Amino acid sequence: MKLSTLTKTGGILAASVLALTACGGGGTESNGGSGNGDGPQAEMADPDRDWENCTPGANAQDVTDTEADDNTDITLGAFDGWDESFAAAHLTKAVLEEDGYSVDIESYQAGPGFTGVANGDIDVVLDGWMPLTHKDYVEEFGDKMEVHGCWYNNAKLTIAVNEDSPAQSIADLKDMGDEYGNTLYGIEPGAGLTSTTENEAIPTYGLDNLDFKISSTPAMLAQLKKATDAGDNVAVTLWRPHWAYDAFPVRDLEDPEGAMGGAEVIYNFARDGFAEDNPKAAQLLQNLVLDDENLASLENVMFSDENYGGENLDEAVAEWLKDNPDFAEDWKAGKLS
Template sequence: MKKKLPFAATALGVSMVLGACAEDEATTEEKLGEVNLAYVEWDTEIASTHVIGQVLENIGYDVTLTPLDNAIMWEAVSKGEADAMVAGWLPATHAAQLDKYGENLVHLGENLTGAKIGLVVPSYMDVNSIEDLTTEAGSTITGIEAGAGVMSATEAAIGNYPNLANWELLPSSSGAMTVALDQAIANEEEIIVTGWSPHWKFASYDLKYLEDPQGVFGGEETINTFVRQGLEEDAPDAYKVLDAFNWTAEDIEEVMLAINGGKNPEEAATDWINANAEKVKEWTQGIE
């Protein structure tokens, strides 16, 4: 898979060239066409996009994975500058992006259920609710990339909860946030982070979500697949796989843990695919 291409302001222009796939062990297999998958560099989306990208590669597509900022990812697929994404958190986290770009997208439904966002702390901290916060961690919440849905929700929480009136939300990145979390836990220090699940950190550390009495962070979320208009006609096999793609929190956490443990995303994706052949077969059913 080609990956991590920079996003240009001009259209990426993905051209789908469908052709017959010649089975010849002595020659390079002819590709079905090109597919460009957009994703945000969050641990969940790195895992899911590399897995589905590898599956598409295995059935004969030339796959490019393009990391983008969240809003640009939605815009790119809506404009046909990328073909698909498997990273739409609904109903709350990406509600603004869905409202803005949804009419120009094809929604293929949920690919994972039981997702959640909120404020997360180590379990040793003596707070259980957002309303319990006073001056912990220097009145600072460690966040991720500005513009992410959990960041917007946290900004709303700071505005809605009177006890957070003097608090600061510190933008960083998902990687920097987990490094800060790891360092704080190693020293048994206070830290509040913007969190979401599924995520490998819940398997690696003893963490808890803070209760959200005002419901600012919403309830249970789903992660959804969206594709550009016309993809079904241009690349029907890719469309079928993306439409069928569905897995569990345990599945995605297995891939995320492998990546966090030192495997590169391509290797982690390949290992999971090899170990879950029956599930992958369901996604590719009816495709030669």
């Protein structure tokens, strides 16, 4: 496991549970595209919009035969420590560069990243979590940023188990603790995921019978690998999106009480004027859709130690696109949704 996951755990997950009831992100009717073949419309990031009601790819259009924009130099911002941020940015870079663009990816913490977009120094960040995690930045900079669709709508905190284990719900762990060694493996003590599990899920479902082992993300993943390799039952705290869902045979436990919080939605935010300057690139942003399977497999190739381990990310994306030969064509054609 790389530092990216550790940083994300302490930052994104902590932010994601400020209200402990995260919801999803922006209205289907207002994803930023007209849907009428005239290209994307510049829609500003109104803090009061219905962020939780967005359908990825809702305003997709076919740009297969559209020529590249006159302005082919594009800068994408990716958030330090957020694996899906680099996955989306490098994937976008690969597809844009196929069409003759020159794409630069710069890494930032979330605050400087949104500031850079608002100031016009960065063209796009593809990792805006709404309506909770990045709400403050949208409230501050919304009148200087365009919204160009959402591409993932299942970002959430979870408790996961191996696929063939008996528990179906978090509530089952109360009576099935023996099946899991009476242990729930967690991550860093300062993570929002840890706080939510300890202060919400455990008391809500009466899981005091479990030994909640708070340690680190690498230790949790090592235990997950050890158990699934051995065919043993295991319960861990996890989050989506994460490459573990592709690397290991795991599934989420149902959370009928909503103790782990709801799902957020990931949006594309661009500088003011981006749609006018780069209509094709803006439409490609609106076309992008990544489901759990695609995103987990992409992140697995890019970040797991068994693959590229967070190194040579462009090469990793090229390998993933080769293994998923229809993805880029479907993206340009607006057929990912």
